[in-house]
Amino acid sequence: MSELYAARRTRLRDRCAATGSTAALISRPANVRYLTGSAPAGAALLLGPAADVLLCGAPLTGDPSEGRPADDIRVTVLPARDGDPVVAGADLAAQAGATTLAVEEHHLTVARHRALGRVVPRLRLADVACAVEAQRLIKDDDEISCLRIAAEITDQALGELLESILVGRTERHLALELERRLVDHGADGPAFATSVATGPHSGRPGHLPTDRRVEEGDFLSVGLGANYRGYRCEIGRTFVIGTTPADWQIELYDLVFAAQRAGREALAPGVECREVDRVTRHLLESAGHGERLGPWTGHGVGLEIDEDPQLSPAAMGKLDACVPVTVEPGVHIPGRGGVRIDDTLVVRPEADGGPELLTITTKELLAL
């Protein structure tokens, strides 16, 4: 594994050198983890000009959720009272002879950036921009394996919930139970705050669980995902409680399902991101739900639950093979409820069988 992280760092170093920076200081946690295998809270990675150093504000905890730094990374734990690892990293870069230091301007606050300027006034600060995020876009086999396991855990947790009695239980309890099951099946934790939405809440994106209880006739929509070794996936399903769904429920479900299928089927290397969004959105807009749609219908996943690419009308760029994304249209009708269907898939060329579906729980409209 160490070679893998070293190769990622070399790629970034080459890029920084090409733009005139002899050193880079990475502070965004997911980027630090991508380049070193570990992201202790608040840590910063100094890349060159001498050895690569992971500067930590506190000793590593050894918790699995923190990951473990690659063997060839020098880990420096700052004395407890010594302040900001970012400032210490800049200081170290200057001592090692760097003249220009590239930092993550999209992560550092203005106040921290200014503190760097004060501590190392002779170091020129440049912007590494989203160079690491760009590297993270296309996943390698190890990353996709982690996502597959995360999805498997997620399907298991959801499957078990479906076998239990739901009527009368609150959204909060169902969400906590799902999170417990994720952990039982080997997740480091939930990938994001589990969403359970019943009745009039159903179909709301990112709905946070309340004390409302599941009732007969409700739509029940859930959104959850496992975090496995830092990699996060996402599933969303909507069910109906009781024996026979009402006509409006079947109609709305079929519509969202058709939209989600259209989006999934549009995934292919070379396809524009906004084209996938357009085909997903199109059916829902034609049915008069245009105003009820969110700003995007899918997004990348990986070390963060919401990363590039975005599937939205304004998105630039095209999909590549080995990019994992969600396809997750939903419609929420205020006062009534709604439907969300969400899968995590990996973009693959036609020759390899097309998009690889990671979250395989059925998308039939189940009556529970």
Added chain:
Amino acid sequence: MSELYAARRTRLRDRCAATGSTAALISRPANVRYLTGSAPAGAALLLGPAADVLLCGAPLTGDPSEGRPADDIRVTVLPARDGDPVVAGADLAAQAGATTLAVEEHHLTVARHRALGRVVPRLRLADVACAVEAQRLIKDDDEISCLRIAAEITDQALGELLESILVGRTERHLALELERRLVDHGADGPAFATSVATGPHSGRPGHLPTDRRVEEGDFLSVGLGANYRGYRCEIGRTFVIGTTPADWQIELYDLVFAAQRAGREALAPGVECREVDRVTRHLLESAGHGERLGPWTGHGVGLEIDEDPQLSPAAMGKLDACVPVTVEPGVHIPGRGGVRIDDTLVVRPEADGGPELLTITTKELLAL
């Protein structure tokens, strides 16, 4: 309640006016909530020069954990594809005739700050610095009521756990159960990631739960807290599993308990923050544990679980009445385990009976 939020905003407006800013743009979530009653994800508050406007990137969800904006706040939901509420707020300030806009440089990233400069080039950007954090330091009666309820919920959740069978259960399960109980008793959620540490893990600050099971003879240390209407408190306790604690366990427990009591007793208006840290730390250092102590022995709590003041050797400033803080010394002996004891208290003058203890679970060394 609306008057309360209006008064807070007036105080901030006056301060900004005194430093030459005709408008302020607040983006740090806890600060937005303090000034408006609500902090939808990513929202920004524009204060003057015309009406106060809460700019949101998405419709309010109505979730209790999000709070509710005061009646006199104008809420503007940006069209879904319109981007950053901070940029929209700066634009609005310029349209309303502001010439200088104070922003939170300790919250905005360099990249976002630069985007503001591009969108409203004629607006001078100033720094509001930590003005809102300074206002938040001393809590009013409503805030202390919320903290009291948060502490009551926390004590209940912990008390119930102590009555259940612990041996053989994993840290992860105990942590999830504590979080479920917090919610059962009325919390909006946990105030921070619940920590359950057994055996060799015990006493580690912020230990994240693993699959290790509770064993006879273990120290078990837990850290948890409820979030009630946005206000967060904290408790930490250490227990022994089995009937008779070992001598080293009793000795270490008594030592940490004495240190924690010394810290609690030192809390009074006018006392230097570093003095409280010094008396807490002193006993542990004398016993040879100096190297094992963290950078601080307590901190403020409120809308964030870790806010000013910090109780640390380098802390500047003095305590005031109505400032809630934690006192939480701990010693972890690698390979063996350790003890943490943590309370949330409100600083009160001697005449009012001295510090008010919010977390009242016993600090006797219980054998469970």
